[in-house]
Amino acid sequence: MVIVVGGGPAGSSTAFFLARHGIDVTILDRARFPRDKTCSEYLSPQASRILADMGALSAVEASGAAQLAGMQVHAPNGAMIHGEFASDHGFRGYSDRGLAVRRTILDAILLDRARNAGALVEEGVRVTDVTRDADGRVNGVMAIGPDGIAAERRADILIGADGLRSVIGRRLKLLRPAGWPRRIALVTHYRGVDGVRDFGEMHVERGGYCGVASVGNGLTNVAVVVPVSRAAEVAVDRTEFLEAWIAERPKLAEKFAHATRVGPVRATGPFASSARRAWAKGAALVGDAADFFDPFTGEGIYTALRGGELLASHVKRALVSTKESDRSLRDYDRARHKEFSGKWMVERLVGTAVAFPAIINRAANVLSGRRDMADLLVGVVGDFVPAREVLRPRYLLSLLLSPSARA
Numbered sequence: 001m002v003i004v005v006g007g008g009p010a011g012s013s014t015a016f017f018l019a020r021h022g023i024d025v026t027i028l029d030r031a032r033f034p035r036d037k038t039c040s041e042y043l044s045p046q047a048s049r050i051l052a053d054m055g056a057l058s059a060v061e062a063s064g065a066a067q068l069a070g071m072q073v074h075a076p077n078g079a080m081i082h083g084e085f086a087s088d089h090g091f092r093g094y095s096d097r098g099l100a101v102r103r104t105i106l107d108a109i110l111l112d113r114a115r116n117a118g119a120l121v122e123e124g125v126r127v128t129d130v131t132r133d134a135d136g137r138v139n140g141v142m143a144i145g146p147d148g149i150a151a152e153r154r155a156d157i158l159i160g161a162d163g164l165r166s167v168i169g170r171r172l173k174l175l176r177p178a179g180w181p182r183r184i185a186l187v188t189h190y191r192g193v194d195g196v197r198d199f200g201e202m203h204v205e206r207g208g209y210c211g212v213a214s215v216g217n218g219l220t221n222v223a224v225v226v227p228v229s230r231a232a233e234v235a236v237d238r239t240e241f242l243e244a245w246i247a248e249r250p251k252l253a254e255k256f257a258h259a260t261r262v263g264p265v266r267a268t269g270p271f272a273s274s275a276r277r278a279w280a281k282g283a284a285l286v287g288d289a290a291d292f293f294d295p296f297t298g299e300g301i302y303t304a305l306r307g308g309e310l311l312a313s314h315v316k317r318a319l320v321s322t323k324e325s326d327r328s329l330r331d332y333d334r335a336r337h338k339e340f341s342g343k344w345m346v347e348r349l350v351g352t353a354v355a356f357p358a359i360i361n362r363a364a365n366v367l368s369g370r371r372d373m374a375d376l377l378v379g380v381v382g383d384f385v386p387a388r389e390v391l392r393p394r395y396l397l398s399l400l401l402s403p404s405a406r407a
Protein backbone atom coordinates (compact mmCIF):
# COMPACT_ATOMS: atom_id res chain seq x y z
CA MET A 1 0.00 0.00 0.00
CA VAL A 2 1.33 3.45 -1.01
CA ILE A 3 0.19 6.76 0.51
CA VAL A 4 0.67 9.88 -1.61
CA VAL A 5 0.38 13.13 0.34
CA GLY A 6 -0.86 15.84 -2.06
CA GLY A 7 -3.18 15.62 -5.04
CA GLY A 8 -1.57 18.30 -7.25
CA PRO A 9 0.08 17.37 -10.58
CA ALA A 10 2.93 15.46 -8.86
CA GLY A 11 0.64 13.44 -6.59
CA SER A 12 -1.97 12.74 -9.28
CA SER A 13 0.64 11.63 -11.78
CA THR A 14 2.45 9.39 -9.26
CA ALA A 15 -0.83 7.81 -8.13
CA PHE A 16 -2.10 7.45 -11.69
CA PHE A 17 0.98 5.54 -12.86
CA LEU A 18 1.08 3.42 -9.67
CA ALA A 19 -2.59 2.52 -10.02
CA ARG A 20 -2.00 1.66 -13.64
CA HIS A 21 0.69 -0.81 -12.49
CA GLY A 22 -2.03 -2.35 -10.29
CA ILE A 23 -0.60 -0.94 -7.04
CA ASP A 24 -2.87 -0.10 -4.12
CA VAL A 25 -2.51 3.68 -3.68
CA THR A 26 -4.30 6.39 -1.68
CA ILE A 27 -3.97 10.16 -2.17
CA LEU A 28 -4.51 12.34 0.92
CA ASP A 29 -5.03 16.06 0.28
CA ARG A 30 -5.96 18.70 2.84
CA ALA A 31 -7.90 20.65 0.18
CA ARG A 32 -11.20 19.89 -1.49
CA PHE A 33 -11.08 19.98 -5.28
CA PRO A 34 -11.45 22.01 -7.37
CA ARG A 35 -8.87 24.06 -5.46
CA ASP A 36 -6.71 26.89 -6.76
CA LYS A 37 -2.91 27.06 -6.76
CA THR A 38 -0.92 30.28 -7.15
CA CYS A 39 0.64 29.71 -10.56
CA SER A 40 1.05 31.27 -14.03
CA GLU A 41 -0.81 28.20 -15.36
CA TYR A 42 1.34 27.49 -18.43
CA LEU A 43 2.18 23.92 -19.49
CA SER A 44 5.12 23.13 -21.74
CA PRO A 45 4.46 21.32 -25.06
CA GLN A 46 6.02 18.18 -23.61
CA ALA A 47 3.58 18.16 -20.69
CA SER A 48 0.92 17.26 -23.26
CA ARG A 49 2.61 13.86 -23.75
CA ILE A 50 1.99 12.97 -20.11
CA LEU A 51 -1.51 14.48 -20.15
CA ALA A 52 -2.28 12.29 -23.17
CA ASP A 53 -0.86 9.21 -21.43
CA MET A 54 -3.04 9.94 -18.40
CA GLY A 55 -6.08 10.33 -20.68
CA ALA A 56 -6.39 13.97 -19.57
CA LEU A 57 -5.36 15.88 -22.72
CA SER A 58 -8.71 16.00 -24.47
CA ALA A 59 -10.50 17.11 -21.28
CA VAL A 60 -7.94 19.89 -20.72
CA GLU A 61 -8.24 21.06 -24.33
CA ALA A 62 -12.04 20.86 -24.23
CA SER A 63 -12.05 23.04 -21.09
CA GLY A 64 -11.03 25.98 -23.30
CA ALA A 65 -7.30 25.98 -22.46
CA ALA A 66 -5.29 28.56 -24.40
CA GLN A 67 -2.83 27.22 -26.97
CA LEU A 68 0.53 29.00 -26.91
CA ALA A 69 2.90 29.03 -29.91
CA GLY A 70 5.92 30.21 -27.92
CA MET A 71 7.28 32.84 -25.55
CA GLN A 72 8.21 36.50 -25.75
CA VAL A 73 10.58 38.08 -23.25
CA HIS A 74 10.60 41.89 -23.07
CA ALA A 75 13.86 43.21 -21.58
CA PRO A 76 14.07 46.43 -19.55
CA ASN A 77 15.73 48.23 -22.52
CA GLY A 78 12.78 47.41 -24.81
CA ALA A 79 14.49 44.59 -26.78
CA MET A 80 12.29 41.51 -27.23
CA ILE A 81 13.18 37.83 -27.46
CA HIS A 82 10.63 36.01 -29.59
CA GLY A 83 10.89 32.21 -29.65
CA GLU A 84 8.52 29.61 -31.07
CA PHE A 85 8.06 25.94 -30.21
CA ALA A 86 7.67 24.89 -33.86
CA SER A 87 11.02 25.60 -35.48
CA ASP A 88 13.55 24.17 -37.89
CA HIS A 89 16.20 23.37 -35.25
CA GLY A 90 15.56 19.65 -35.65
CA PHE A 91 13.73 19.06 -32.35
CA ARG A 92 9.99 18.56 -32.14
CA GLY A 93 7.81 18.53 -29.05
CA TYR A 94 4.91 16.15 -28.47
CA SER A 95 2.85 19.15 -29.55
CA ASP A 96 3.84 22.38 -31.31
CA ARG A 97 1.88 24.29 -28.70
CA GLY A 98 1.99 24.76 -24.97
CA LEU A 99 -1.29 24.87 -23.06
CA ALA A 100 -2.36 27.40 -20.47
CA VAL A 101 -5.30 26.56 -18.26
CA ARG A 102 -6.71 27.48 -14.86
CA ARG A 103 -5.28 25.25 -12.12
CA THR A 104 -8.78 24.85 -10.73
CA ILE A 105 -9.56 23.01 -13.98
CA LEU A 106 -6.25 21.21 -14.63
CA ASP A 107 -5.70 19.80 -11.16
CA ALA A 108 -9.28 18.55 -10.84
CA ILE A 109 -8.98 16.73 -14.19
CA LEU A 110 -5.66 15.13 -13.20
CA LEU A 111 -6.98 14.01 -9.82
CA ASP A 112 -9.96 12.53 -11.54
CA ARG A 113 -7.71 10.58 -13.91
CA ALA A 114 -5.81 9.14 -10.92
CA ARG A 115 -9.12 8.17 -9.30
CA ASN A 116 -10.29 6.65 -12.56
CA ALA A 117 -7.12 4.54 -12.81
CA GLY A 118 -7.93 3.03 -9.38
CA ALA A 119 -6.35 5.38 -6.82
CA LEU A 120 -8.39 6.12 -3.72
CA VAL A 121 -8.64 9.89 -3.13
CA GLU A 122 -9.39 11.36 0.30
CA GLU A 123 -9.94 15.12 0.37
CA GLY A 124 -9.99 17.33 3.46
CA VAL A 125 -7.28 15.21 5.13
CA ARG A 126 -4.32 17.16 6.54
CA VAL A 127 -1.10 15.24 7.13
CA THR A 128 0.84 16.54 10.12
CA ASP A 129 3.75 14.12 10.54
CA VAL A 130 5.42 10.93 9.39
CA THR A 131 5.49 7.78 11.53
CA ARG A 132 8.45 5.40 11.74
CA ASP A 133 9.04 1.80 12.83
CA ALA A 134 11.56 0.69 15.46
CA ASP A 135 14.38 0.86 12.85
CA GLY A 136 13.53 4.45 11.91
CA ARG A 137 12.01 3.46 8.57
CA VAL A 138 9.00 5.54 7.53
CA ASN A 139 5.85 3.44 7.79
CA GLY A 140 3.01 5.96 7.48
CA VAL A 141 1.66 9.35 8.48
CA MET A 142 -0.35 11.10 11.16
CA ALA A 143 -3.34 12.75 9.52
CA ILE A 144 -6.31 14.80 10.66
CA GLY A 145 -9.45 13.74 8.82
CA PRO A 146 -12.49 15.82 7.84
CA ASP A 147 -14.01 14.94 11.25
CA GLY A 148 -11.07 16.66 12.98
CA ILE A 149 -9.79 13.39 14.45
CA ALA A 150 -6.07 12.63 14.19
CA ALA A 151 -5.19 9.07 13.21
CA GLU A 152 -2.20 7.04 12.10
CA ARG A 153 -2.26 5.77 8.54
CA ARG A 154 0.07 2.91 7.57
CA ALA A 155 1.94 2.72 4.26
CA ASP A 156 4.63 0.48 2.78
CA ILE A 157 5.94 3.52 0.89
CA LEU A 158 5.09 7.16 1.61
CA ILE A 159 5.25 9.76 -1.17
CA GLY A 160 5.54 13.45 -0.29
CA ALA A 161 3.86 15.32 -3.17
CA ASP A 162 2.72 18.10 -0.88
CA GLY A 163 4.29 21.01 -2.73
CA LEU A 164 6.37 23.94 -1.48
CA ARG A 165 7.22 23.78 2.24
CA SER A 166 6.34 20.07 2.15
CA VAL A 167 5.46 18.69 5.59
CA ILE A 168 6.90 15.32 4.57
CA GLY A 169 10.18 16.91 3.39
CA ARG A 170 10.44 18.95 6.59
CA ARG A 171 9.69 16.04 8.93
CA LEU A 172 12.29 13.94 7.10
CA LYS A 173 14.76 16.86 7.38
CA LEU A 174 15.40 16.71 3.64
CA LEU A 175 14.46 20.29 2.65
CA ARG A 176 17.06 22.93 1.96
CA PRO A 177 15.49 26.38 1.40
CA ALA A 178 17.64 28.41 -0.99
CA GLY A 179 19.48 31.49 0.30
CA TRP A 180 18.95 33.17 -3.10
CA PRO A 181 16.83 34.11 -4.97
CA ARG A 182 14.22 34.98 -2.39
CA ARG A 183 11.26 36.26 -4.36
CA ILE A 184 7.54 36.55 -3.80
CA ALA A 185 4.81 36.34 -6.43
CA LEU A 186 1.43 38.01 -6.73
CA VAL A 187 -0.93 36.27 -9.12
CA THR A 188 -4.39 37.14 -10.38
CA HIS A 189 -6.65 37.10 -13.45
CA TYR A 190 -7.80 39.91 -15.70
CA ARG A 191 -10.12 40.33 -18.65
CA GLY A 192 -9.45 42.78 -21.48
CA VAL A 193 -5.63 42.99 -21.38
CA ASP A 194 -4.50 44.49 -24.71
CA GLY A 195 -2.39 42.59 -27.20
CA VAL A 196 -2.56 39.18 -25.48
CA ARG A 197 -2.32 36.59 -28.24
CA ASP A 198 -0.94 33.07 -28.48
CA PHE A 199 2.40 33.80 -26.77
CA GLY A 200 3.35 33.72 -23.13
CA GLU A 201 4.81 37.15 -22.33
CA MET A 202 7.47 37.87 -19.71
CA HIS A 203 8.14 41.55 -19.01
CA VAL A 204 11.42 41.96 -17.16
CA GLU A 205 11.61 45.27 -15.35
CA ARG A 206 13.96 46.85 -12.85
CA GLY A 207 12.80 45.41 -9.52
CA GLY A 208 10.98 42.33 -10.75
CA TYR A 209 9.16 40.76 -13.65
CA CYS A 210 5.61 40.23 -14.80
CA GLY A 211 4.20 37.22 -16.69
CA VAL A 212 1.13 37.75 -18.85
CA ALA A 213 -0.62 34.94 -20.72
CA SER A 214 -4.04 33.91 -21.84
CA VAL A 215 -5.42 30.92 -19.92
CA GLY A 216 -8.46 30.54 -22.16
CA ASN A 217 -12.09 31.55 -21.82
CA GLY A 218 -11.15 35.25 -22.14
CA LEU A 219 -9.01 35.22 -18.99
CA THR A 220 -5.43 36.46 -18.73
CA ASN A 221 -3.17 35.22 -15.95
CA VAL A 222 -0.97 37.97 -14.54
CA ALA A 223 1.94 37.22 -12.19
CA VAL A 224 4.18 39.90 -10.70
CA VAL A 225 7.36 38.56 -9.08
CA VAL A 226 9.45 40.85 -6.86
CA PRO A 227 12.32 40.44 -4.36
CA VAL A 228 11.26 39.42 -0.85
CA SER A 229 12.56 42.81 0.35
CA ARG A 230 9.16 44.19 -0.82
CA ALA A 231 7.23 41.77 1.44
CA ALA A 232 6.29 44.40 4.03
CA GLU A 233 4.68 46.62 1.34
CA VAL A 234 2.89 43.59 -0.14
CA ALA A 235 1.56 42.72 3.31
CA VAL A 236 -0.12 46.12 3.65
CA ASP A 237 -2.32 45.56 0.57
CA ARG A 238 -1.29 43.04 -2.06
CA THR A 239 -3.94 44.18 -4.59
CA GLU A 240 -2.86 47.80 -4.35
CA PHE A 241 0.79 46.72 -4.63
CA LEU A 242 0.19 44.72 -7.84
CA GLU A 243 -1.92 47.43 -9.45
CA ALA A 244 0.61 50.15 -8.58
CA TRP A 245 3.52 47.99 -9.82
CA ILE A 246 1.85 47.68 -13.22
CA ALA A 247 0.69 51.32 -13.36
CA GLU A 248 4.22 52.60 -12.65
CA ARG A 249 5.59 50.86 -15.77
CA PRO A 250 4.40 52.70 -18.89
CA LYS A 251 4.46 49.74 -21.36
CA LEU A 252 2.59 47.47 -18.95
CA ALA A 253 0.22 50.26 -17.92
CA GLU A 254 -0.71 50.68 -21.60
CA LYS A 255 -1.57 46.96 -21.92
CA PHE A 256 -3.80 47.15 -18.84
CA ALA A 257 -5.51 50.43 -19.78
CA HIS A 258 -8.83 48.67 -20.56
CA ALA A 259 -8.41 45.61 -18.35
CA THR A 260 -10.53 44.54 -15.40
CA ARG A 261 -9.25 42.33 -12.61
CA VAL A 262 -11.62 39.40 -12.14
CA GLY A 263 -10.11 37.48 -9.25
CA PRO A 264 -8.40 37.99 -5.92
CA VAL A 265 -4.67 38.67 -5.84
CA ARG A 266 -2.93 35.65 -4.32
CA ALA A 267 0.58 35.83 -2.90
CA THR A 268 3.22 33.16 -2.38
CA GLY A 269 6.92 32.92 -1.62
CA PRO A 270 9.77 32.77 -1.10
CA PHE A 271 9.67 29.61 -3.21
CA ALA A 272 13.21 28.48 -4.07
CA SER A 273 13.98 25.26 -2.21
CA SER A 274 15.38 21.85 -2.97
CA ALA A 275 15.70 18.58 -1.11
CA ARG A 276 19.26 17.40 -0.46
CA ARG A 277 17.95 14.06 -1.69
CA ALA A 278 14.44 13.08 -2.74
CA TRP A 279 14.19 9.91 -0.69
CA ALA A 280 14.54 8.44 2.80
CA LYS A 281 14.02 4.88 4.06
CA GLY A 282 10.42 4.11 3.13
CA ALA A 283 9.65 7.52 1.58
CA ALA A 284 10.24 9.71 -1.48
CA LEU A 285 9.56 13.31 -2.52
CA VAL A 286 8.25 14.46 -5.91
CA GLY A 287 7.25 17.75 -7.59
CA ASP A 288 7.77 21.01 -5.68
CA ALA A 289 8.30 19.02 -2.48
CA ALA A 290 11.58 17.83 -4.05
CA ASP A 291 12.65 20.96 -5.95
CA PHE A 292 11.48 24.36 -7.10
CA PHE A 293 13.57 27.33 -8.17
CA ASP A 294 11.74 30.19 -9.83
CA PRO A 295 8.59 30.58 -11.92
CA PHE A 296 10.31 32.56 -14.74
CA THR A 297 10.88 29.50 -16.90
CA GLY A 298 7.56 28.06 -15.68
CA GLU A 299 8.08 24.34 -15.97
CA GLY A 300 7.14 23.13 -12.51
CA ILE A 301 4.01 21.35 -13.74
CA TYR A 302 5.96 19.33 -16.31
CA THR A 303 8.59 18.45 -13.68
CA ALA A 304 5.81 17.38 -11.30
CA LEU A 305 4.09 15.21 -13.93
CA ARG A 306 7.31 13.68 -15.24
CA GLY A 307 8.67 13.22 -11.71
CA GLY A 308 5.54 11.25 -10.81
CA GLU A 309 5.91 9.07 -13.88
CA LEU A 310 9.57 8.37 -13.03
CA LEU A 311 8.86 7.71 -9.36
CA ALA A 312 6.00 5.30 -10.02
CA SER A 313 8.25 2.98 -12.01
CA HIS A 314 10.75 2.85 -9.09
CA VAL A 315 8.10 2.44 -6.38
CA LYS A 316 6.82 -0.66 -8.11
CA ARG A 317 10.25 -2.25 -7.49
CA ALA A 318 10.53 -0.71 -4.01
CA LEU A 319 7.50 -2.69 -2.82
CA VAL A 320 9.27 -6.03 -3.36
CA SER A 321 11.42 -5.96 -0.18
CA THR A 322 13.01 -3.55 2.30
CA LYS A 323 16.43 -4.01 0.72
CA GLU A 324 15.02 -3.47 -2.76
CA SER A 325 13.11 -0.44 -1.47
CA ASP A 326 16.23 1.53 -0.51
CA ARG A 327 17.95 0.65 -3.76
CA SER A 328 14.96 1.61 -5.93
CA LEU A 329 14.31 4.91 -4.17
CA ARG A 330 17.99 5.81 -4.44
CA ASP A 331 17.80 4.94 -8.14
CA TYR A 332 14.76 7.21 -8.45
CA ASP A 333 16.81 10.09 -7.04
CA ARG A 334 19.60 9.37 -9.54
CA ALA A 335 17.09 9.18 -12.39
CA ARG A 336 15.67 12.59 -11.36
CA HIS A 337 19.11 14.13 -11.48
CA LYS A 338 19.83 12.56 -14.87
CA GLU A 339 16.51 13.75 -16.23
CA PHE A 340 16.39 17.27 -14.81
CA SER A 341 19.92 18.48 -13.98
CA GLY A 342 20.49 20.18 -17.38
CA LYS A 343 17.16 21.94 -17.08
CA TRP A 344 17.92 22.95 -13.48
CA MET A 345 21.11 24.60 -14.73
CA VAL A 346 19.24 26.56 -17.44
CA GLU A 347 16.53 27.52 -14.95
CA ARG A 348 19.16 28.84 -12.53
CA LEU A 349 21.02 30.77 -15.23
CA VAL A 350 17.81 32.41 -16.49
CA GLY A 351 16.43 32.97 -12.98
CA THR A 352 19.70 34.71 -12.04
CA ALA A 353 19.92 36.74 -15.26
CA VAL A 354 16.50 38.33 -14.71
CA ALA A 355 17.79 39.93 -11.51
CA PHE A 356 20.44 41.87 -13.45
CA PRO A 357 19.07 44.26 -16.10
CA ALA A 358 22.46 44.54 -17.85
CA ILE A 359 22.57 40.75 -18.42
CA ILE A 360 19.00 40.38 -19.60
CA ASN A 361 19.37 43.46 -21.85
CA ARG A 362 22.50 41.94 -23.39
CA ALA A 363 20.81 38.54 -23.91
CA ALA A 364 17.73 40.20 -25.42
CA ASN A 365 19.86 42.36 -27.72
CA VAL A 366 21.55 39.25 -29.11
CA LEU A 367 18.54 36.90 -29.19
CA SER A 368 16.23 39.48 -30.78
CA GLY A 369 18.44 39.18 -33.85
CA ARG A 370 18.95 35.39 -33.63
CA ARG A 371 15.61 33.58 -33.96
CA ASP A 372 17.48 30.27 -34.24
CA MET A 373 18.99 30.75 -30.78
CA ALA A 374 15.74 32.11 -29.32
CA ASP A 375 13.79 29.10 -30.64
CA LEU A 376 16.34 26.70 -29.11
CA LEU A 377 16.03 28.38 -25.71
CA VAL A 378 12.23 28.34 -25.88
CA GLY A 379 12.43 24.65 -26.88
CA VAL A 380 14.50 23.92 -23.76
CA VAL A 381 11.95 25.77 -21.64
CA GLY A 382 9.31 23.75 -23.52
CA ASP A 383 10.99 20.54 -22.28
CA PHE A 384 11.63 19.00 -25.69
CA VAL A 385 15.04 20.45 -26.65
CA PRO A 386 17.84 18.96 -24.48
CA ALA A 387 19.28 21.58 -22.11
CA ARG A 388 22.80 20.84 -23.39
CA GLU A 389 21.89 22.64 -26.64
CA VAL A 390 21.94 26.00 -24.84
CA LEU A 391 24.68 25.08 -22.37
CA ARG A 392 27.24 24.43 -25.11
CA PRO A 393 30.19 26.88 -25.06
CA ARG A 394 29.29 27.90 -28.63
CA TYR A 395 25.76 28.99 -27.59
CA LEU A 396 26.93 30.75 -24.41
CA LEU A 397 29.82 32.49 -26.20
CA SER A 398 27.43 33.69 -28.91
CA LEU A 399 25.26 35.20 -26.18
CA LEU A 400 28.23 36.94 -24.60
CA LEU A 401 30.25 37.92 -27.66
CA SER A 402 27.89 38.32 -30.64
CA PRO A 403 27.41 41.85 -31.85
CA SER A 404 23.94 42.85 -30.60
CA ALA A 405 21.04 43.44 -32.94
CA ARG A 406 20.66 46.70 -30.95
CA ALA A 407 23.44 48.91 -29.73
Ligand SMILES: Cc1cc2nc3c(=O)[nH]c(=O)nc-3n(C[C@H](O)[C@H](O)[C@H](O)COP(=O)(O)OP(=O)(O)OC[C@H]3O[C@@H](n4cnc5c(N)ncnc54)[C@H](O)[C@@H]3O)c2cc1C
Pocket residue numbers: 005006007008009010011028029030031037038039040041042043044125126127128161162163164167185186187223268271286287288289292295298299300301302304
Ligand atom coordinates in the same frame (compact mmCIF):
# COMPACT_ATOMS: atom_id res chain seq x y z
C1 LIG B 1 4.11 32.29 -8.94
C2 LIG B 1 4.29 30.93 -9.56
C3 LIG B 1 4.02 30.75 -10.90
C4 LIG B 1 4.19 29.49 -11.47
N1 LIG B 1 3.92 29.33 -12.80
C5 LIG B 1 4.09 28.14 -13.39
C6 LIG B 1 3.77 27.94 -14.76
O1 LIG B 1 3.30 28.83 -15.46
N2 LIG B 1 3.97 26.70 -15.28
C7 LIG B 1 4.49 25.68 -14.55
O2 LIG B 1 4.67 24.60 -15.10
N3 LIG B 1 4.76 25.83 -13.24
C8 LIG B 1 4.58 27.02 -12.64
N4 LIG B 1 4.83 27.17 -11.32
C9 LIG B 1 5.21 25.99 -10.54
C10 LIG B 1 4.02 25.08 -10.31
O3 LIG B 1 2.94 25.78 -9.75
C11 LIG B 1 4.43 23.93 -9.39
O4 LIG B 1 5.68 23.45 -9.81
C12 LIG B 1 3.42 22.77 -9.39
O5 LIG B 1 2.18 23.18 -8.86
C13 LIG B 1 3.97 21.61 -8.57
O6 LIG B 1 2.99 20.64 -8.39
P1 LIG B 1 2.98 19.73 -7.07
O7 LIG B 1 1.95 18.70 -7.31
O8 LIG B 1 4.35 19.36 -6.70
O9 LIG B 1 2.50 20.72 -5.90
P2 LIG B 1 1.11 21.48 -5.70
O10 LIG B 1 0.49 21.77 -7.00
O11 LIG B 1 1.42 22.63 -4.79
O12 LIG B 1 0.19 20.43 -4.93
C14 LIG B 1 0.47 20.09 -3.60
C15 LIG B 1 -0.80 19.54 -2.97
O13 LIG B 1 -0.48 19.07 -1.67
C16 LIG B 1 -1.54 19.40 -0.78
N5 LIG B 1 -0.96 19.47 0.57
C17 LIG B 1 0.00 20.32 1.00
N6 LIG B 1 0.29 20.07 2.29
C18 LIG B 1 -0.51 19.05 2.69
C19 LIG B 1 -0.68 18.37 3.92
N7 LIG B 1 0.02 18.67 5.00
N8 LIG B 1 -1.59 17.37 3.97
C20 LIG B 1 -2.34 17.03 2.87
N9 LIG B 1 -2.21 17.67 1.68
C21 LIG B 1 -1.30 18.66 1.59
C22 LIG B 1 -2.04 20.74 -1.29
O14 LIG B 1 -3.38 20.98 -0.87
C23 LIG B 1 -1.91 20.57 -2.80
O15 LIG B 1 -3.09 20.13 -3.40
C24 LIG B 1 4.66 28.40 -10.70
C25 LIG B 1 4.92 28.58 -9.35
C26 LIG B 1 4.74 29.83 -8.77
C27 LIG B 1 5.04 30.00 -7.31
